[in-house]
Amino acid sequence: MTSRLPLVSATDTPAASRALLDAVHGAFGATPNMFRAVANSPAALQAMWGFFGALGGGTIPAKLGEQIAVAVADRNACEYCLAAHTALGRKAGASAAEMSAAQAGESADPATAAALRFALKLVEQRGQVGDADVASLRAAGFDDGQIVEILAHVALNLFTNYVNVAFAVPVDFPGVKLRAAG
Template sequence: MTRITLIDPSNATGTTGEQLAQIKSAFGIVPNMFKAAANSPAALSSMWGSFGALGGGRLGAKLGEQIAVAIADRNGCNYCLAAHTGLGRKAGATAQEMAEAQAGRSTDARTAAALQFAIIVVDNRAGIQPSEVDALRTAGFDDEEIVEIIAHIALNLFTNYLNVALDVPVDFPGVKLTRTAA
């Protein structure tokens, strides 16, 4: 049971109402995570703005969703794992690619490097070694893309923490976690 009120989009006004309408237009529904975030107009604006900005970034939707499931599994976030698995499939990833990404793996060397980096950043609370950034460069990532990977990590930590801490009900088809939270 959720630990916070889920805002009813039909009762939302102002900027919050406008953003929830945009979210409904994008997803066909207003997912519970956004209803929870809508308790704080600032938090909702931050979250929705970050999704929009990163959605137009250089990494592409598929890699962004693969990073998201690796982090969700690491943090034990059922909500984000379910949501991003579905979104990854819509972005062109196969079921196998999403399952592998959830475990931090990929047959594509560039994707594998990004996933391993994301897991190292999460596990070490960003206390990484220069060699870990060098591994991204070796895999073909430039500085813009490296910073964008960090932005994806930060956004996913925000959404994982919101959903886990407040026990937001999952409203996407469930996906089994493969790892317990660190």
């Protein structure tokens, strides 16, 4: 598959994107294709990298963030994000079975299951959730700040899913099969 946008390289990166791509490279040990596509716009790259950094410093554990990411990626048929976040989830301590369950929006852990249900409802209903949905997160032990962070993780993943799907960014992580629609 060929990307619908150029994947910038070290030689053709816009000057305003260079430092950020260097930071991405330092964090991953390589520069993932998604960031190379987004680097066509220094403003979009700054927004995306800043969003990742801000949520990385939040109170939602990395493992839960990655579980949310694979659930959202699968729902949006984003093979790139599914592959990337499955690998990142494993690095964050999730088992292969936990990541596979999260891809289906499921977890044996009640709090994680509640977060995944909420995340998928946000995606499926375009943010149209109700009082009971927020109350279910509180009942699962999430405080208001964590509830906002769960929504922020969904928003970031919508951004990355749309980038990768819309621009046909080639997957450069070990592939993971999307769940069959049904």
